[in-house]
Amino acid sequence: MASFERAQKIFNNWDKEAFRAAHHEDYMFIREFEMVTLEDHIESVDEVMRNGYDVHKRWTLMHENEYVEEVRWEEGDEIVTHVSLKKDGLLWRGFVNRVKKPDPT
Numbered sequence: 001m002a003s004f005e006r007a008q009k010i011f012n013n014w015d016k017e018a019f020r021a022a023h024h025e026d027y028m029f030i031r032e033f034e035m036v037t038l039e040d041h042i043e044s045v046d047e048v049m050r051n052g053y054d055v056h057k058r059w060t061l062m063h064e065n066e067y068v069e070e071v072r073w074e075e076g077d078e079i080v081t082h083v084s085l086k087k088d089g090l091l092w093r094g095f096v097n098r099v100k101k102p103d104p105t
Contacts, residue, residue, distance in 0.1 A: 003069045003084065003091060004061045011056030014049045016042065024090040031096060041094070077101055 003022065010018045020042050029036040036044070059073040062081075069084045069091075078098045085093040 002064055003086065004064050004071065008056060011049070014046075016046045016049075019045065022091055024087050024092040026087070027090075027092055027094070029094040029096075074101070 006022055010022065020038075023038055023042075025038065027038040027041065029041045055073060055075075058075075059071040059082075062070040062072050064070070066089075067086055069086065070081065072079065072081045074080070075098075077100055079101055081097045081099075083095045083097075084091045
């Protein structure tokens with residue numbers, strides 16, 4: 001099963017342990033000037049999911065192959081792109097880019 005399909009199933013019926021199992025043991029999430037460990041990432045996502053965060057209903061798969069997955073969604077006045085590198089079939093590194101939506105004029 002592709003990573004995106006697996007993520008959809010996990011997020012549609014939130015399962016913290018399945019989310020953990022989808023990540024490589026060496027997973028790191030790179031955010032601006034900070035690297036977040038696997039455990040901190042799982043706890044952070046678990047908290048927002050338990051509080052009703054619904055990103056999985058808004059994201060669109062842009063590209064996926066055996067090495068990388070790219071999803072994109074809109075959040076407020078931003079376009080968010082999340083890229084995951086894969087290792088051994090698991091999510092290994094995660095990166096997020098947020099940019100302001102272009103002015104429609």
